[in-house]
Amino acid sequence: MSRSLRRGALAATAIVISIASLSACGAGNDAQTLGVRPDNAAVTVDDVQIQNALVITQPEAGAEGPAVVSATVFNNGRDPQTLESVTLPGTSAKVTLKAAQGSGPVTVPAGGSVVIGGKGNASATIENGREAAKNGATQKIVFKLSKTGDVQLSAFVVPATSYFKDFGPTEIPKPPAATPTGTATPTGTATPGHGATTPGHGAEATATATPTGEASHSAGH
Template sequence: MSRSLRRGGSAAIVLAFAAVSLTACAAGTSSATLQVRPNLPAASIGTDLKLNGIVVVVNPTQTSGEAGPANLTVNISNTGSAPETLQSVTVGGTTATFQDANGRALPGIVIPPLGAVAIGGVNEPSARLANATLTIGGFSPTTFAFSSAGKVDTTALVAPAVGPYAEFGPSTPSASGSASASGSASASASASASASTSASASASGSPSAPASATGSASGTPSGTASASASASAH
């Protein structure tokens, strides 16, 4: 084979390789690829428990370093044949409290065998931090403790309740709850005051009838005297 043919063959191979590379790049811009999101903190403990998407969501008005409430969101899957119970979660030194989907307190969150629990999701149990000091946009040290598997130390992304995390933020019915409680207390106080006034009026009204009767009785002589004086003058 001549040298020119060999050069031509090499050039063809290079062109073919370039075409394959361009095809691969084109595939990389497909909608499926564009949907890939940055990795969130994850952890595993033993061979059965996997924790994915560990995020702590704070109020959008909260600033870094300011103490405030926060909610944990994490998906925990259990590929084992026995249930596991999440007994505690500590984020940045603050321990979370657990509640079921109806807001009732839970001692722990059960991860069923061959199942998963999306803590913080709709109709799922929640893990709430009453007052945590966190750096928004940063990562906070987080510890999960399980009944059988033990503990795992990891980190949680700290994000404000905006965009994809808007529905996962701490609920703020506390203000409306306070207003409601305050309104109820006010209404109750009003009702009490009203009842008290009514009772007082009733009580003072009862003797006022006799007093009035007395007044008219005492007024009678006065009226009689006036009438008499008037008759005398005539």
Template sequence: MPQPRRFRLALAAALLVAVPSAALSACSAGSDAETLLIRPDTPETTLGALKVQDVLLVTGPEGGGGPLAVVASVYNGGAATDRLELISVNELPQNAAITPAPNRPQLQIPQGQTLTVGGPGNTTAVLQNPDNIVRAGDTRLVTFRFAQSGVVTLWVPVQPAVGYLQGYGPGGS
């Protein structure tokens, strides 16, 4: 048997064994794999058809007091459009000043879409922090109010605007 033909047969045999075993091994984890139990380390909750996820309060890069930026994603899995009305922190006297993103002037969350709060080009929500009550390392109760779905409150960590949060702090810090 010529050398190239033997090589092709060996290659075909190797592929015949490798391809099905790779495909079958991917399925062996099943629908109850432990990796499905991994949850994000940021707070999340549901309120009717809304999923409020990845919620953080972000201080300036120094981590001390001063204004706070809210970071969150709100996904609308329902059939009707909803609208973000307010964000507040229980210890602070004023609600967040919310500035809509150019593509969401009414703070609406249409069916099947996400409203992103915080970060460049997105809706922003900034809370004044008089007397530096809230600082990096704290955990605070944050309340979101929506026009259709109502009110939801969750415990949220306070992080400084460093590392992957750089650019998400108050004033884009």
């Protein structure tokens, strides 16, 4: 191969590598996003999209205490919407919604989103979480929005461990205090020392020797 052809081949190789690197970088961002995002429930209805929906229970299996619904609600419309309620069909669970700040409603801004769950975000607390959801199962969730109406999907039920620890219930019940297994009893009855309850031998002799009048009278007689 001539020197000019060799230079041309090297230049072409460099261009191909550059394009491949840029393509990999662009694809890599999407791939990385898909890689770190849990494969959780997602649904789109009209202008509303809900992603990464989960029911997150207490970190300890069987622990009493609330569970939470965690999700990201997107509003692709031109008008804000209010998240009016979150319900769990098929259960008697009550879900309490709370905005990230203040006591107002949870509002999803136009062209924006609201994260439910996690520190500093809006919350959806399931009061009787243990009865409402079982780890490893799926649970239907209905998000009711002011304009779109009901948006339903099925979500996984997971404990607040590993990736989900920071999005789980903020109220973690304390373990019950340890109770003694038996009552301590004395192994014997303490008895006072010999000199404490009864006079010593010398004291007793003095006491009996004092009234000696009668004995002296007999001796003198």
